[in-house]
Amino acid sequence: MSRKIQIAIDGPASAGKSTVAKILAQKLNYIYCDTGAMYRALTLSALNEKVNLSDEVALMNLLNATKITFRQLDDGQHVYLNDQDVTQEIRQNNVTNSVSEVSSFKEVRKEMVKRQQDFCYSDCIVMDGRDIGTVVLPNADIKIFLEASVEERAERRFKENQAKGIPTDFETLKMEIKNRDHYDSTRENSPLIQAEDAILVDTTGLNIEQVVKKIEFIINKKTLA
Numbered sequence: 023m024s025r026k027i028q029i030a031i032d033g034p035a036s037a038g039k040s041t042v043a044k045i046l047a048q049k050l051n052y053i054y055c056d057t058g059a060m061y062r063a064l065t066l067s068a069l070n071e072k073v074n075l076s077d078e079v080a081l082m083n084l085l086n087a088t089k090i091t092f093r094q095l096d097d098g099q100h101v102y103l104n105d106q107d108v109t110q111e112i113r114q115n116n117v118t119n120s121v122s123e124v125s126s127f128k129e130v131r132k133e134m135v136k137r138q139q140d141f142c143y144s145d146c147i148v149m150d151g152r153d154i155g156t157v158v159l160p161n162a163d164i165k166i167f168l169e170a171s172v173e174e175r176a177e178r179r180f181k182e183n184q185a186k187g188i189p190t191d192f193e194t195l196k197m198e199i200k201n202r203d204h205y206d207s208t209r210e211n212s213p214l215i216q217a218e219d220a221i222l223v224d225t226t227g228l229n230i231e232q233v234v235k236k237i238e239f240i241i242n243k244k245t246l247a
């Protein structure tokens with residue numbers, strides 16, 4: 023069987039990774055895997071089950087008993103926690119503000135990486151996260167590192183929250199994004215860093231369509247070379 027094409031998209035919070043990855047996956051007819059959603063689903067489960075978020079063993083016991091799956095529906099990809107649709111819930115502020123801690127543990131990451139790699143077994147894939155090009159898919163055909171200024175990322179998330187009716191204070195949001203960037207980039211286990219062979223795409227001042235075009239250009243250049 024020929025090797026399946028893998029596209030890895032990494033970058034900090036709200037750089038547009040999942041929006042861009044979803045569009046690319048749809049255009050290319052590839053599977054899409056949102057790895058952040060998996061860490062978010064575990065975090066939601068831990069909050070619901072009142073598991074101590076600093077207790078790695080307890081988190082691992084929970085993860086080992088937890089099924090996280092994706093299903094493609096007409097309105098996009100849905101995320102399921104033990105068959106319960108949690109697509110909306112995993113975006114709530116309490117999850118967002120706790121997910122960096124949950125995702126910092128070595129054993130949690132090891133298990134998540136294994137599940138993520140299993141996803142790629144039989145299909146071409148677009149996968150987005152923080153460690154896709156460095157750890158999950160180190161041999162990915164295309165690696166993109168998406169960046170944007172903190173100000174712009176906060177504005178994007180603010181507008182998204184407004185559209186979803188989630189009450190948000192802009193300055194608080196900006197501070198939370200900065201904190202999450204710091205936590206994700208300085209953690210001991212697979213911190214957020216650009217893979218050596220990743221192509222940096224700065225999306226500041228660009229709309230989604232322009233970012234998708236840029237990445238399509240990179241994909242075509244690489245795959246046609």
Ligand code: DC
Nearest residue numbers: 057058059061121122125151152153
């Ligand atoms: O992309 P996101 O905001 O939904 O990700 C939520 C958190 O999960 C993020 O703060 C860091 C963590 N994460 C990670 O550590 N590794 C990944 N591959 C994806 C997400």
